[in-house]
Amino acid sequence: MDGDLIPLPFQRVLAPFIAKRRTPQIEKQYADIGGGSPILRYTDSQGAGMCELLDELHPETAPHKHYVAFRYAKPLTQETARRMKEDGVKRAIAFTQYPQYSCSTTGSSLNELFRRGRAGEMGDIEWSVIDRWGTHPGFIEAVSQNIEVALSKFEPSRRSDVVLLFSAHSLPMSVVNRGDPYVLEVSVSVNAVMDRLGHSNPFRLVWQSQVGPSAWLGMQTGDAIKGLARLGKKEVILVPIAFTSDHIETLYELDIEYMKEGRELGMEIHRAESLNESPVFIRALADIVAQHLSDYSLGNIGPTSVQMGLRCPGCINATCGQQKHWFARGGR
Numbered sequence: 665m666d667g668d669l670i671p672l673p674f675q676r677v678l679a680p681f682i683a684k685r686r687t688p689q690i691e692k693q694y695a696d697i698g699g700g701s702p703i704l705r706y707t708d709s710q711g712a713g714m715c716e717l718l719d720e721l722h723p724e725t726a727p728h729k730h731y732v733a734f735r736y737a738k739p740l741t742q743e744t745a746r747r748m749k750e751d752g753v754k755r756a757i758a759f760t761q762y763p764q765y766s767c768s769t770t771g772s773s774l775n776e777l778f779r780r781g782r783a784g785e786m787g788d789i790e791w792s793v794i795d796r797w798g799t800h801p802g803f804i805e806a807v808s809q810n811i812e813v814a815l816s817k818f819e820p821s822r823r824s825d826v827v828l829l830f831s832a833h834s835l836p837m838s839v840v841n842r843g844d845p846y847v848l849e850v851s852v853s854v855n856a857v858m859d860r861l862g863h864s865n866p867f868r869l870v871w872q873s874q875v876g877p878s879a880w881l882g883m884q885t886g887d888a889i890k891g892l893a894r895l896g897k898k899e900v901i902l903v904p905i906a907f908t909s910d911h912i913e914t915l916y917e918l919d920i921e922y923m924k925e926g927r928e929l930g931m932e933i934h935r936a937e938s939l940n941e942s943p944v945f946i947r948a949l950a951d952i953v954a955q956h957l958s959d960y961s962l963g964n965i966g967p968t969s970v971q972m973g974l975r976c977p978g979c980i981n982a983t984c985g986q987q988k989h990w991f992a993r994g995g996r
Contacts, residue, residue: 668772668981669735671838675953682876689721690912697915704739706909707761709733710949713941717950722957725755735773745780749787758991759953761908763798764832764853765959766846766977768839770795771984778987781995791995792967794956798853802948807853807905808860809944810936814901815865817934826899827866829888830854832906834871837879842978843879845971847881850906857905869905871912886922900926902935908945910938930966967994 665679672678694700713728719726733744748756758777760770774793780786797803811828818826832850840847870888876881876937885902892900902918918935926933939945959965968991975985990996
């Protein structure tokens, strides 16, 4: 039902119909990965590790504490808002865990924070925002190291022929066509990783997790695997480039669904590990926040980035404009 995440024609009719049809399938997928998603465990671990490093990197704002605010899983944003108010938080950074910005992901999450903040559910907090960081050197290094580990599983003589398929969550074309920056930002992340790897392998950027009947961004990851097999490219590494921890899109779609399709086509497919508890990645998170805090305290940056202030040229969501204005004033 959330038009920020999945805009649908006739949303009030189509959304319940799609959800009802998908529920048994999704329940089975969660059962197949062990009965639940590890995303909260990894996000909490990343946040705790980040804060421990932050206390050393930026002691003037210590002690640091992380909160997790999910849109449709616990802890929901309203639950986290209540905890922050109870804890008496006065200064907070909205730090998206989507490296690349999209109105459907980071934008939706910031819209929900704005709604809670405007309603006074979080108390009086001074806010700033880290809205995108898909080219940060630490992030690129962590992804690249995981690809190198996956490449080591292939025979050295064949290693340079392995195709790297960078897979990111797809978007409805209606979102892309209104000027959403996600495609560009994911592409830039992929290019930065390939620069770090010395362009050692052929690669493509593909898209997964299409939902509903409307047109979505392609080519889809599963179709790319079939196409590579048809072309005789039988050795592939799947790289989750827009996810920072394992969840159903990696553990089911990549590890079970696409791996099965590849094996049936006679392919050898491995996946680069998700970032999860990578110390390189957790250090990157701490570095990003430490730099943000330093620049903010020196007046080098405002509460939000220049890029965040620009709405998509085709935006018709009034909440988006209000949210950007609210955060640009520090949540006031």
